[in-house]
Amino acid sequence: MSLLPRRPHLPSRARWTAGLAAILALALAATVPTTGGKALAAQTGGPSHxxxxxxxxxxxxxxxxxxxxxxxxxxxxxxxxxxxxxxxxxxxxDYSDPGxxxxxxxxxxxxxxxxxxxxxxxxxxxxxxxxxxxxxxxxxxxxxxxxxxxxxxxxxxxxxxxxxxxxxVRCLDGPGMDRWAATDVTPDDAADTAALRRSFHGFAEACRSRTGTLLGHxxxxxxxxxxxxxxxxxxxxxxxxxxxxxxxxxxxxxxxxxxxxxxxxxxxxxMDPSLDARRLNLDQAAGFETAFRAFQRDCAHREDCPLPAAGPAANGTLAAFLAALDRAPLPTDDGTRTLTEAQATTGIIAALYTEAAWPALRRALGEAMDGDGTTLLSMSDAYYERGTNGHYSSLMAANTAVNCLDAPPAFTGPAAVRAALPDFEKASPVFGRALAWTALICADWPHPATGTPHxxxxxxxxxxxxxxxxxxxxxxxxxxxxxxxxxxxxxxxxxxxxxxxxxxxxxxxxxxxxxxxxxxxxxxxxxxxxx
Missing domain, CATH: 3.40.50.1820 (Alpha/Beta hydrolase fold, catalytic domain)
Structure with missing residues (x-):
């Protein structure tokens, strides 16, 4: 997740997608940026070849x-x-074959x-x-x-x-991305885990088939x-x-x-190029927890705050809200799409990139807790660069493709994720679990990593x-x-x-x-x- 935010006027709900794009400038993917590039000798003359x-x-x-x-x-x-x-x-x-x-x-x-x-x-x-x-x-x-x-x-x-x-880089089409963005990234059992693994594998295969040779470069x-x-x-x-x-x-x-x-x-x-993908994900989980606490402290002084004033109680309320979405997604004005737990988490994280979005996040959470997921879904859409016509930019595809080449995967399989969950949940009681499972996406990537942390x-x-x-x-x-x-x-x-x-x-x-x-x-x- 990485972007360059700025401070515009906050929009009405109907204009939220465009407004969040203005706030965040370039909303980025739900996978974290990872390191890449093998250490190369400093070149004082021309490049090799x-x-x-x-x-x-x-x-x-x-x-x-x-x-x-x-x-x-x-x-x-x-x-x-x-x-x-x-x-x-x-x-x-291919720089090894410049001809x-x-x-x-x-x-x-x-x-x-x-x-x-x-x-x-x-x-x-x-x-x-x-x-x-x-x-x-x-x-x-x-x-x-x-x-x-x-x-x-x-x-x-x-x-x-x-x-x-x-x-x-090209991967899934619009409807495919809608399904991918809604996929449960906090699996509760073997069936949920298998579904998440199929989703990641399908994404990778779509990237391989639609992008071709470029995907490895x-x-x-x-x-x-x-x-x-x-x-x-x-x-x-x-x-x-x-x-x-x-x-x-x-x-x-x-x-x-x-x-x-x-x-x-x-x-x-x-970014710190010396850290491996697992540590980068873990540090970022802690970073979003810090940002959420700052939001919550500010929220506690606002009349429209939908969260309890105390930090632990606010965490508990938000966690309970997300767990309820896991069981029963909320209706939205979209007509065909509901708000899932994964999309709500993405929308919240998107607003934590800049304090300019905090008022809109308070409103979105309040509406969602009253049963309307429209604004929070729009936040998620803006983060994924989904247009109102259902078309997605190449942002998510490129983000994953570059990350998976730049460093070995954070986790090679579900067992490794489960073993790391206590660390991630300690770093962020609200977001840690989702960020840990999301880091599994590079495990089945069609091209092995060409970079190593250094x-x-x-x-x-x-x-x-x-x-x-x-x-x-x-x-x-x-x-x-x-x-x-x-x-x-x-x-x-x-x-x-x-x-x-x-x-x-x-x-x-x-x-x-x-x-x-x-x-x-x-x-x-x-x-x-x-x-």
Whole structure:
């Protein structure tokens, strides 16, 4: 689970799906981000197979107004007004065979607006894995990123291979995803466990059959190597980069591969590449428990709070509500779909990514506890990027595909999950069980993991700023501390607050510190803390 939230006005129930997308920016999958990429020797010169990769590094790309000609005239007009341009960059499907098939990466660019001299290209990644950087740029960052940064940098979004507009991973169709999202992920007996295992296996088989060879080549290491080709195509000597959540792992992997090509790099809401998948899931369970407690403490002071004021009682009330849904899903205004326990859990978790969603979560829980699951189902739909027409984006498919390649599975079978349940339930009495069972999804993946957890030092890179939020639910603060310590040139910036990630979310201290670094190259002093 990983995304870059922001603070819009909260919508009415009828507009909740679009509103949550605005709050959360890019809602991500219910599987946690995992580490990936085998440790590679720092490269001071060109990448391996450099002569064979020369056609990719030297390719010419044609920039055009974003949007399809004729069919989307209004969209083209908006893109032209905003100065947005799009292009396709070719990269090798398999870096061990660069003379083979290609992958077409979708790239969008918003030129620097001035005043002031242009500093270069600043690549943005909003997280995931599976979040579209192109959509993030064209739908948000191009207009709402800090003005001083937009003035001096060309902002660039690159959809990683298998993501968004870059030959996306495909798995289930809309009805299949509806069933998958509703599947019970807290099995009570052997039959429930078998049904969950069939659901995960069916998802994996659909990905294999619909995606083909690409499914084995969507690792973070490959995506990082792709970024270096994009850097060269843009004409930049170094990579200036801001990555959020999973985007921090992508950025750190780039720094490991090409430390002397790193420019100014911000890793916000950092992941810890040294942790295995089981520990990442366990830490994230604890992170969401911390976020729920913060929500509950705030809720206790609100007239519309549907939970008891005391923490243990609030946990008990929510657990009882979810258990009742397991027995009898709630009706919704959808007409054909009910609210299941799994979807309610997803909707609650989605709202915990940012405190801006807390009022809507209070309302949704109150309605659901009164028998109407409509709003909570809409929250789950927004998190999964389900449109009102029943179509899902490729977010969930890409998220799972990248995670399963990046590290060995957290669990190899149901027995291993059951053995770990006490630890997960201790970490989060409400969410631990669901997050433990969800981590089983990579056990039957069609392609074995190509990455292993390891420390990333990126020796030789200039200062890299790592940002951690103390009550971040999706990327716990300890991960940021760890990554900053691993990186030889890491500088930790701490934000004392709630929510996932910190840059451009309302903290003047954070925004000023990071914008100054991006504009001048001056990193924060060691262990700077913002409130």
């Amino acid at each position: 450099a002569p064979r990769l020369a056609p990719y590094y030297q390719q010419h790309v044609d920039w055009h107004t974003c949007g399809k000609p004729a069919a989307h005239t209004a969209g083209r007009a908006v893109a032209r007004e905003r100065g947005l341009a799009c292009a396709t960059v070719r990269v090798p499907l 083979g098939a290609d992958v077409a990466l979708s790239v969008a660019r918003k030129p620097a607006t001035g005043p002031g001299g242009r500093l270069g290209s600043l690549l943005l990644n909003p997280g995931g894995p599976g979040g579209s950087a192109v959509d993030f740029l064209t739908g948000y960052a191009g207009e709402h990123y800090p003005e001083a940064v937009r003035a001096r940098y060309d902002l660039v979004g690159v959809d990683p291979r298998g993501v968004g507009h870059s030959v996306p 969507v690792s973070t290491t490959e995506a990082a190597r792709d970024l270096d080709i994009v850097r060269a195509v843009l004409g930049e000597r170094r990579l200036d980069y801001v990555g959020a959540s999973y985007g921090t792992f992508l950025g750190a992997t780039y720094a490991e591969l090409f430390p002397r090509r790193v420019g100014r790099m911000v890793l916000d809401g950092a 420390r990333i030092t990126a020796e030789g890179a200039p200062p890299i700023v790592v940002v951690g939020t103390t009550r971040d639910p999706a990327t716990p603060y300890r991960w940021a501390r760890s990554l900053a310590a691993q990186l030889t040139s890491g500088r930790l910036l701490t934000y004392e607050g709630d929510g996932h990630t910190a840059y451009n979310r309302g903290s003047t201290c954070v925004d000023t510190t990071l914008t100054t670094y991006l504009l001048t190259g001056t990193p924060p002093t060691p262990d700077t803390t913002c409130h």
